[in-house]
Amino acid sequence: MTHGSNSAWRVGVLVASLGLLAGCDDAANDQQAEDETGTSGADSGELADLLESVESGESTLSISGAVTSTGEYTTADDPRYGGVSNDVFRPARGGGSSRSGSNADGPYAISIYTDATHEDDPDNVVRAWVTLVLPQGAEAGNRYQVAGFSDADDDQVQAHVRGDGMAWTFSRQVSGSVYLGEHSDRVGAAWQLEAADGRGEDASRVASEGAVKDLPLTLQSEVEYELTVNGETESRLARVTSRGSMLNIGHGVYLYLPSGATAGSYPVQAGRDDDSVRAQFTRHDVDEVDGELTLAANGERFDAEFSIDASGEDDVHLAGNLRWFALEDE
Template identity: 70%
Template sequence: MSMNRGSQGTLLAGMALVGLGLLTACNDESASSAVQSDNGASQQGGVQSNGDGELAGLLESVESGESMISISGAATSTGEYTTADDPRYGGVSNDIFRPALGGGSSRRGSNAEGPYVISIYTDATHEDDPDNVVRAWVSLVLPADAEAGKRYEVASFADAEDHQVQAHVRGDGMGWSFSRQVSGSVYLESFGERVSAAWQLEAADGRGEEAGRVTSEGAVRELPLTLQSEAEYELTVNGDTESALSRITGRDNMLIIGNGIYLYLPEGATAGSYPVQADRDDDAVRAQFSRHDIEEVSGELTLVANGERYDAEFHIDASGEDEVALAGDLRWFVLNEE
């Protein structure tokens, strides 16, 4: 069993989360009654109104900003810390609460509306290679209408219904994955700008009775929401208009915002307004439309600092064989990363 100290809090310190009105904040009265209920409540559509004593007990075992996770069976947690400071791990290897990333059967979420995913990390070994300690994690993708003070049934990513939590247990590099025959429950004590939750689940690495199996239980308290970089825009191509909300990808001041749209911001760009054009320029934003035949580009992009990140508004007109108009917002993205 391992204790992981949350390290995402600094990302949201002092920041007002715009558009999170659809998130249900912790209802102290209902959460309190849920924690005190040892008998649970009758299931209705996969949701239980009150958490049971075991899940409440798991939550009581962790302090604010901490988590606890245990994995046993065909894979076993080693009880060691997993942090971004560990040289074996790169990128985000700490516990995280964020919009669901989508892909495959997974739900996909946005900053304001979710659905959201909780991923809790530890170290573990697999019975087929017991000397190889790897990063392992439990991912819990919550329903779109998740609320504080309720308990939810768990199912696999492929089989979960809308009211159930999608869950799996995995090892680093997808070396092993327990993502089938998933069952169990998740209790949300609080849910909003921070999440407190406990879970108990079972999962297998195949469909048959001979499949390897694991059990996992754990809890996390007051883990802050980490926003994703996202773009919301309206794109008109040759008179046809569509609206899109997408996750921003890219690196080195290149922002890929979806639909084959690339925005190259000037090196060292800071808050201010920049012209948009088709050619490279040290003082302008270059726009590229890989899915359309474009020759001329004009427009403007305005950067606004948001803590250590940026937001932006933009409008772009492009012409060639295709006529394109693009306008929208970029939110919570990183520039000038070293």
């Protein structure tokens, strides 16, 4: 099943370097190095050919075994999905054993979608996908070994195969490899992997093969700041969650921006009015809040810089930056 990407913008990304073993002179030493590190700078043969067969901006994904891909979408007619599935390349989102990434430095994740049926319910077509979480500092031109999310070493790709609504999950006994042809503000990759839905020999299994070319990076809303409470300082880099004009930046800190806010500077205070930002510290005992937040447009989204002091039984200082977040009407 081949389909085009819906993303239409590009962004610059800083990609950290990952140290790799030097290439060896003979084939046996090349294989030994790949077995030890999960990477190889040598030609990746079949996977490179698979990537070459995909057109720019498109992907291909097949699943076989206990689950069979149908090669067609049903999502356009099914309100459960909220629209047609969209392949995505983005910072890894964390949670459980998954890695967590940032816009600039990764690590990054690739999710590619199709439709599929399980052998236990062959008439139920569900949205299915493969997720590949790349190692920190992954580099184009290398091949990486694949393992399950809870089993992967730092230099391996985390992977699983899933069906929508947790219809089924194949995240155990994962093996295979990923060839990374491009890795910057766009990604190109090809993979072959196997996975099971349990640890035992009797577990159901699937095989997946696919590729994606020139899929642009989708940025996440994120925040980076230092929080000092009663003289103790902690740094944080994390995704931002939001609802309307409320931004949850973690540590029990919530920022409520004025309705219809545009680029400019806003005072920060404990209460809220039409011309100020309200700061709420749910984990700390404060009465007075004072500070400033400066909002800057970034395309259709915003960046912001803030510095806030709060006092009461706790003395709090918060300073940092918000990046690539959206403000929605409440």
